[in-house]
Amino acid sequence: MKPLLLLSTTLILATLTASAQNPNESKFDALLSAQNIGATIKELSAKPHYVSSVGSKEVAESILKKFKSYGWDAQLETYTVLFPYPKTRLLEMTSPEKYTALLKEPGLKEDGTSSQPDQLPSYNAWSADGDVSGELVFVNFGLPEDYEMLESLGIEVKGKIVIARYGRSWRGVKPKIAQEHGAIGCIIYSDPKEDGFYQGDVYPKGAFKNEYGVQRGSVMDMVIYPGDPLTPGIGAIGNAKRLDRKDATNLLKIPVLPISYHDAQPLLAKLGGPVAPEGWRGALPITYHIGPGAAKVRLKMESDWRMVPAYNVIAKIKGSQYPDQWIIRGNHHDAWVNGANDPISGIASMMEEAKAIGEMVKNGYQPKRTLVFAAWDGEEPSLMGSTEWVEDHKEELKQKAVVYINTDGSGRGFLGAGGSHGLESFMDAIAKDVKDPQTNVSVYERLKARQVATAGSDKAKKDNMARKNMTIGALGSGSDYSAFLQHAGIPSLNIGFGGEDEGGSYHSIYDSYDHYSRFGDPGFKYGVALAQTIGRTVLRMADADVLPFEFKNLHKTVSNYVTELQTLTDQMRESTTIQNEAIKGNNFKLAADPSEYFKEPVAKEEVPFINFSPLQNALRSLELSTARLSEKVAKIPAGSDQSALNKKLFQAEQTLLTTTGLPRRGWYKHTLYAPGFYTGYGVKTIPGVREAIEQRNWNEAQEQIEIVAGALTKLSAYLDGMVAGGR
């Protein structure tokens, strides 16, 4: 998976005080080669290499060999995981006329790898096996609000097969919500509005998805838990205790299949029922209707549920001073097909970093802390390689892991960075020290310029100009940081470039070297910029006297979240009251067109006032504690051994975990960050409270406020302990 780039990250204007160039970093930069990055991308994307494929093993071994040749201590760490290989895929419209979906992306002469054998057929991994027939209903993006719209039109999907378009939510959420509403099958298609000719010229003329392109991808319910579905919470080693597949709570019960817009159009064109509301209409040259009727379809899916090896490549350089403090940096290596962008563009930068550091070590450089570089397998189906590794080494990681720095597919454009907010000011400084290859200003400055130029209002433009520092986004899911951050409480960062790389190849056979070198990052200059960014992150973390955590930023960010939650509750209260009054006044009934589909909305329970004071009090304590700690850290003499303090610093994030985890998904233990239960990759901050409010579960919201306030108070006390505890 490629993480959504965090381009909404807000920014802050600085008189750019680039720190005096660090000599190590200058050496590091000089060792990076765009040409080499391009060659690595070409090599590692030369064949299809999904987990368990021959190509995947070759890629893992090639990476292993490279690490070793760069002087790293590298090895494969293998887990045994469940992986469904698609055996049967059938979609046909049975009435009012017959149409059998092609389910096939054609090879193109302009794309050298697109006609290879051994491609993984287009499918959604973790679809249930099944053979279902029924009327088709178009559900737009398949979001909760889309089902509310259907409800307002009096349309049910129970016993029907739904067709949803890709976009707006993580794909796995679409069949999950469909299943909750009683659908018996789910088709997901790429509408040209979001992903095709509407966006730009299609491949191979342009970068965008042609009519046959299909987005593969996982539909495991990863917001329950990711990784191998049979071993939640523990490493999937050979003799691990495994669940029965039917007991895995993150697997769907209905069949799902992704299709191209070529295959979707004949089905959608035959739908009757109401014309889809404006926000539901895509770019196909048809009148979008919702159905049900006249289209009936049959969907048959069967997978070969194999137990397969997942090969993680783990490479280390032992720290000279603090060998038990690990700087971990990772990127997955498995792809749905060739994956030149996703994940190889990220891997290529990582290998370039590894080569440069290896070279520096040969020339006498000794990182103070241990470097751990990881190439994960099985990320695409469900973050398997990274999750199993974290679960397997959890206790050791909790003691040793200073930070986890993740990348994934990356391209031309603007810096996107998200992660633990204790590392926000650290990232800010790095963003100001890396040059944008196209404009020669810092990547911070360029990102800020974009935020100013594209601001949606005068106020936003003004605020963006006035900011002096970069802010980083919170992390949801969709790449390998999840287990580190959200399960184990390891401070994490996820970094990439993008926004000027043109899309359409994502998870298709066209995610190739030919596509990436034309549209992703021509000349591979952003591959270098990414290596420079991550290199600084790794080297500064490795060699810092005092680890660069600054919890004032965490406090400020969480304060903003709490304000958001209060505003959200107030708005819901106001909105509910007004809506109920409007319903009572018969307004919806009178306004409705009597000749159209309509069901009167139902009044909702009024929103009570919630007690936010536990959070507010905890935040005030945290504010004082973070200020005291910063004051203490500022006074530490340079070069002194701060081993104990540093361990306290990087373990601080763990105080934000709860033992029980989030309601109904205990694997997620972080009180501040989680993927959204109904959004998937999209983050929910303070998820326990926020989702309870969104779901109108007021008792749970109050309970979760106490829990989160407890975690913040624990962090506060922990920081106070550091201030009290000696030098």
Add this chain to the structure above:
Amino acid sequence: MKPLLLLSTTLILATLTASAQNPNESKFDALLSAQNIGATIKELSAKPHYVSSVGSKEVAESILKKFKSYGWDAQLETYTVLFPYPKTRLLEMTSPEKYTALLKEPGLKEDGTSSQPDQLPSYNAWSADGDVSGELVFVNFGLPEDYEMLESLGIEVKGKIVIARYGRSWRGVKPKIAQEHGAIGCIIYSDPKEDGFYQGDVYPKGAFKNEYGVQRGSVMDMVIYPGDPLTPGIGAIGNAKRLDRKDATNLLKIPVLPISYHDAQPLLAKLGGPVAPEGWRGALPITYHIGPGAAKVRLKMESDWRMVPAYNVIAKIKGSQYPDQWIIRGNHHDAWVNGANDPISGIASMMEEAKAIGEMVKNGYQPKRTLVFAAWDGEEPSLMGSTEWVEDHKEELKQKAVVYINTDGSGRGFLGAGGSHGLESFMDAIAKDVKDPQTNVSVYERLKARQVATAGSDKAKKDNMARKNMTIGALGSGSDYSAFLQHAGIPSLNIGFGGEDEGGSYHSIYDSYDHYSRFGDPGFKYGVALAQTIGRTVLRMADADVLPFEFKNLHKTVSNYVTELQTLTDQMRESTTIQNEAIKGNNFKLAADPSEYFKEPVAKEEVPFINFSPLQNALRSLELSTARLSEKVAKIPAGSDQSALNKKLFQAEQTLLTTTGLPRRGWYKHTLYAPGFYTGYGVKTIPGVREAIEQRNWNEAQEQIEIVAGALTKLSAYLDGMVAGGR
């Protein structure tokens, strides 16, 4: 033309105190027949009947005969006007491949009149004659901001032929702006996004525009002056002094042609250059590019510039008590083709009203004031019939015209009412007295329910629920009220129903009885509702002891406009400062993708502070004057002869005219209402000031503030004169 229905009209909740049913109105209602309205629509739309056609003369004569048969004193009033009949229409793409546009709407077996001979070919009346060839450039809707976007991309249209899509502005504004930017020709097409399959099923399956449908229409620059272009300001009677055609300042210099989306797609598909920005993309299954290149086209247009008769039908019933106080009610009768909706649906209600009133008169009813019912010719090309009639009778009308009540095409749905704000409370009372045929609540209540149900925010929903009275919109242009209101200062109203009638037939051969009876107003119940609404308007005006003007509403409305103007200026000032700062900070340059089209924006002159106090002072005086007048009127004993006061009341609006008119378009004399110079039909309120601000002409804005303040002060003094002047 069909006026845009004023559905954004805001509303006000009332404890519905329907006035005790007026016995005349009960009689009137009982005489209305939906079946009869349907029959009239069928009869009068049976043949094509554009101005000067055989069909048009027959329609005029048929209307004349009906009036006479209903007992009205009716006659034809004929003007001699210029009318361009399309002689040559040619559009072809000459490279990169040849395509010759069809320019032809096919007849359909499902539409009984669609295959008739004598249809007016699809064209834009008042296109210049010309034969031009050049590169094509797509200009989106052809609005001023679209040209700003082109500028930001570094694309010029000078020497090019532009293609714009219908929508967002009045069509005539599109070639005008293109011409201002140096384009040599203009094509206007119906994109399926606004007007075709994107909106709903296409004709004949559904109501919406099929791929061959073309919207005819005028492209005269009517915001300079409407009517016969050779006789601005005077009636186009036989021996009137006429301009040379080349001296008519409201005629274009470049050829223009409207086309279907079938004809547009091959051209648009061949455009290169940048991909059109998101807001520019329509619903055709292509990647929208802007050009120029590769498409080159040839556009040839030639009209036969004929002098033709325009037949107005004028019917009167003399007032028993105040024969020199005229209640005028009109609707045009000419159509682009068959025009079942536009204009015949409005004419059919008008004839039903005339029949009912005629019947009442036969049974002894005597209106106190004179009723003048008018069926106008030549509205479609340029409001010719009404404009020439007003110009011809201007002095008499200024003495006698109490009100002009207009309708045009109308359909199923919600009341839309706009006009002089001195008549707002009058319309409010009527809207509360007419029943909606589908829900049986008043048309006011249903409109209010819709405004609540579709409100864009909680605040708007709440405000809409809290309102107790209907507000009416301001009038721009697009139907026959323009000369009355904006040239002669006659208080005017424009009324219709719509919002549930489905579109796509507008100005095409498919605006037929078959289309209208299926999609416009099945059962013709809203034809009856329209007649009931207008009937009440006419009868109450005709028989009122004191004419129902209430200038407190005018004061309140104008106060809101002035607040808007101040906010607009403040926002522009803030926005300019911030934008200039963003430019100075290099943000746009740094944010731009170096591989894409881009031209750095240029800083604009800062917005000065403007002196709004003349308007504020004038408004305060007006507030006091209107209160005093209302107080006086409230004390008038019922049944007393208020002939002099009434004349003062209906002439009050004339104090809001200026003798010089608006800058650069002196025909428009009203200081409060005008069609927008760059929007066309769309109204600009306080146009002199508002457009000067929008065009950043600060000196003119200040001058116009003085002028408008002067007019308001004159009205204030005039009202004070009425208060002082006797009983």
